[in-house]
Amino acid sequence: MNLSHLAKRFWGSLSRREPSDADIAWAQSHLLPREAALWSGMAVQDRRHSLLVARRFVERAPDATGPEIAGALLHDVGKQVAGLGTLARVMATVVGPRTARFREYHDHERLGAELLVGAGSDAATVELVMGRGPLVDALRWADDL
Numbered sequence: 001m002n003l004s005h006l007a008k009r010f011w012g013s014l015s016r017r018e019p020s021d022a023d024i025a026w027a028q029s030h031l032l033p034r035e036a037a038l039w040s041g042m043a044v045q046d047r048r049h050s051l052l053v054a055r056r057f058v059e060r061a062p063d064a065t066g067p068e069i070a071g072a073l074l075h076d077v078g079k080q081v082a083g084l085g086t087l088a089r090v091m092a093t094v095v096g097p098r099t100a101r102f103r104e105y106h107d108h109e110r111l112g113a114e115l116l117v118g119a120g121s122d123a124a125t126v127e128l129v130m131g132r133g134p135l136v137d138a139l140r141w142a143d144d145l
Contacts, residue, residue: 016044023051030054030069034119038077045074045086049145056142061135068135070121071128075139078112078129079105 019027027050028036039047050073057072058064064072082104084092089105097103104111112129127133 009031017048017052018044018085019048019051024080027051027054027073030066030073032070032120035070035074035116035121035125038115039073042080044076046079050074052145053139053142056145057119057138060141061138064135064138065124067122068128068133071133071135072115072139072142074112074121074125075129075143076108076112077115078108080109081108081111081115 018024024145027039027047031039039050042050053075054069054072058069061068082092082101084101084105088101092102092105095102098104108132109129113126116126116129124133128139129134
């Protein structure tokens, strides 16, 4: 567990500032309509985080395809299933998958992939959200903010 990464994510999650209109437009330009709806349903701090990760991902993998960029934008979409707030997410991270909702939080990759299959996402998008595929290392690098 990278404590520096977790501390940065925690402090960033306290802000309720919406992404800029330009950032929202950039994200939506890489998403299918049903993916954009899922992205818009993510918590504001998750959307801001996804934008940072996706832009770093593109920096690391400039030849990434549209579906791969969508995977970077949606890598945490499954976290919304658990419905945990910031402090509950911290607890889930510290204590592990001890309750049903904490298990959902820890299983966000699989849950996100299921949401994306239902949304008609490309296989490359689903694969990246599952933590697989040729660009998974670029995504992990980008996510280590």
